Amino acid sequence: xxxxxxxxxxxxxxxxxxxxxxxxxxxxxxxxxxxxxxxxxxxxxxxxxxxxxxxxxxxxxxxxxxxxxxxxxxxxxxxxxxxxxxxxxxxxxxxxxxxxxxxxxxxxxxxxxxxxxxxxxxxxxxxxxxxxxxxxxxxxxxxxxxxxxxxxxxxxxxxxxxxxx
Numbered sequence: 001x002x003x004x005x006x007x008x009x010x011x012x013x014x015x016x017x018x019x020x021x022x023x024x025x026x027x028x029x030x031x032x033x034x035x036x037x038x039x040x041x042x043x044x045x046x047x048x049x050x051x052x053x054x055x056x057x058x059x060x061x062x063x064x065x066x067x068x069x070x071x072x073x074x075x076x077x078x079x080x081x082x083x084x085x086x087x088x089x090x091x092x093x094x095x096x097x098x099x100x101x102x103x104x105x106x107x108x109x110x111x112x113x114x115x116x117x118x119x120x121x122x123x124x125x126x127x128x129x130x131x132x133x134x135x136x137x138x139x140x141x142x143x144x145x146x147x148x149x150x151x152x153x154x155x156x157x158x159x160x161x162x163x164x165x
Contacts, residue, residue, distance in 0.1 A: 001152070001156060002030075003030050003040060003149070004026035004027045004029070004030045004040075005026070006148075006149040006152045006153060007026055007029075007030070007040060007041060007044055007145060007149055008022065008023035008026045009148070009152060010144075010145045010148035010149050010152070011023070011044070011048075011145065013148055014144065014145070014148070016048055016053075017052055017053070018052060018053035018054065019053075021053050022044070022047070022048075022053045025066075025086045025087075025090065026044075028086070028087055028090050029043055029044060029047075029090050029094075032090045032091050032093075032094035033094055035094070036094040036095055036097070036098035037098055037102065038094060038097050038098050038101055039109070039142070041142045041145050041146050041149060042097075042109055042113075042138065042139070042142045043090075043093065043094060043097060044142075044145060045138045045139070045141035045142040045145060046067065046093065046097065046113065046116070046138050047066050047067055047093070048141055049134070049137055049138050049141065050063075050066070050067055050068035050093075051065065051066050051067070051068055053066060054066070055084050055085070055086050055089065056084055058080060062080070064080040064083040064084060064089075065080075065083035065084050065085075065086070065088070065089030065092070065093075066086055066089040066090060066093065067083075067089045067090065067092060067093025067094075067096070067097075068093075069083050069089065069092045069093060069096060071083065073119075074092070077092075078092050096116060097112060097113070097116050100112040100113070100114075100115035100116045100122075101113075104122070104123055109135070109139060109142075110132070110135045110136070110139065111127075111135075112135075113131075113134065113135035113138050113139070114127055114128065114131040114132050114134070114135045115131075117130075117131040117134045117135065118130065118131030118134075
């Protein structure tokens with residue numbers, strides 16, 4: 001089983017709502033996360049927080065899709081309609097999260113997630129409290145998922161060792 005399968009199983013074990021739907025898109029999520037040099041487990045947790053894996057989700061502020069991207073800040077690259085396509089939303093969310101994590105966060109996911117949620121209010125010393133709390137919620141969820149993923153990977157490794165003896 002690959003990383004996508006491990007994340008999918010972890011989501012089912014917790015259990016998270018719409019894990020079955022999430023599993024259908026996990027290969028795409030992992031591919032987009034890797035392409036954009038971000039942790040796929042963090043991206044999965046972000047989607048859980050943002051939309052609960054509802055591709056049709058639209059916030060009161062106008063954020064759209066699984067990753068709740070704001071079309072008005074994408075310089076015409078994505079529309080709300082296009083962001084309701086899970087593949088488009090996963091790509092957009094991965095690109096934007098990567099930007100915040102690597103440009104302003106120095107690879108720190110707390111600052112990167114704060115920026116993803118609160119924009120430029122997360123630069124400098126006076127970071128948005130609301131957006132920092134958002135980042136911490138996502139990182140707690142990611143830690144839970146990661147623990148289950150690691151457990152599964154270790155179990156699979158031990159199983160292959162036993163079978164090869």
